[in-house]
Amino acid sequence: MKVSREVKTAILVLAGIAFCIYLFTYLKGEDLFDNSNTYYTEFDYNALSMSSPVTIKGNKIGKIEEIKYDFDSGKTRISFTVTPELKFSKNSIVRLYQDGLMGGNALSIVEANDGVTAKSGDFIKSEVKPGMISSLEKNFSGISEDLGTTLRSSDTLLTNLNALVIDESDDGLKQTIAELNATLKSFKNVAFKANSLISDNDEKIASVLENFDKTSAELAILIKDLNDANLSNTVKNLDEMVLKLNQLATGLAAGEGSIGKLLKDDALYDNLENASKELQLLLLDIKLHPARYRRILSKREIPYEEPTQEELNNN
Incomplete structure (x- = not known):
């Protein structure tokens, strides 16, 4: 076609x-x-322009669309749009606030968070927040009074300082300067003596610094030797040995092994103690009656006799 x-x-x-x-x-x-949502509010007077932003928590989310004076109510009716992603309560407050020191104003949405979501075309209540300039104007009289008091105090201070400078008495500025001069002279003498002391001991100081350098070098070598000697492996082996000793002590405490049984078994200890006593008596009897144990050469048997207490004490 x-x-x-x-x-x-x-x-x-x-x-x-x-x-x-x-x-x-x-x-x-x-x-x-643009698919932004449109809302309405009103103020007693107009302090906005078509370029004024609409913000929430300091973030710009909309703009002023229309500013119109309502002849019936005598108020300024404001139409503004916000991004459709923003969901806020119908009972929120639209606050007029000062956006900077140059006099720019803006609207801020103060959320109510009550779950009643505002719809496009709803009317939102408004309020006015005083700006920084207005606050300064209200407090300017107090600032002026404080500034006047500060200036009067400064004038008094300068007057007293001037009197001190022109004072001709012994308690005036001349005596203070003289004392300051004497202090500076004393400090100069101390500095001169310190300089002389350093000059006289220059060689000793150099020797001390040299010895310190040698000590530092030797210490570095010692640390290097310790690192080369695998000190960490030695410490590790020591830890393993301590662990084994702990395990051995635990086994002995639990009665494991011959030594553990000897430590834990009272009957075995008593038997060993009795055997030791009998062996002691046997040795004592051999010492006292050696002829009794010569049966190999003699057929006559000598019966055993208990040793007396005196013999036990003497041996």
């Missing part, structure tokens, strides 16, 4: 008109394809 020249011309004209309309609205700060 062939399109005629007249149809093409009409399409181009309509496209140009649409583009001009879109460009005009864009330059005015409006967007034909």
Whole structure:
């Protein structure tokens, strides 16, 4: 299908008109394809402009769309838009606040967080927050009084200082300067003596510094030798040996092994003690009656006799 020249011309004209309309609205700060939500509020007076931002917690989320004076109520009606992603309560407050020291104002949404979500076209209550300049104007009288008191105190201080400078008495500035001069002279003498002391002991100080350098070098060598000697392995082996000793002590305490049984078994200890006593008596009897144990050479048997207490004490 062939399109005629007249149809093409009409399409181009309509496209140009649409583009001009879109460009005009864009330059005015409006967007034909903007899907932002629109809300309304009002103030007793107008302190906003079409470029004033709408913020929440310091973040810009919208702008002023229309400022219109309502002749019936005598108030300024404000229409503003915010991004559709923002969900806030219908009972929130739109606060007018000062955006900077140059007098710029803006709107801030103070959320109520009560679960009643505002819808596009709702009316939101408003309030006015005093700006920084207004606060300074209210406090300017107090600042002026404090500044005047400070200036009067400074004037009194300068007057007393001037009197001190022109004082001709012994308690005046001349005596203070003289004492300061004497102090400086004493300090100069001390510094001179310290300098002389350092000069006289220059060789000793150099020797001390040299010895310190040697000691530092030897200490570095010692540390290097310790590192080369695998001190960490030695400490590790020592830890293993202590662990084994702990295990051995634990086994002995639990009665494991011969030594453990000897430590824990009272009957075995008593038997060993009795055997030791009998062996002691046998040795004593051999010492007292050696002829009794010569049965190999003699057929006569000598009966055993208990040793007396005196013999036990003597041996």
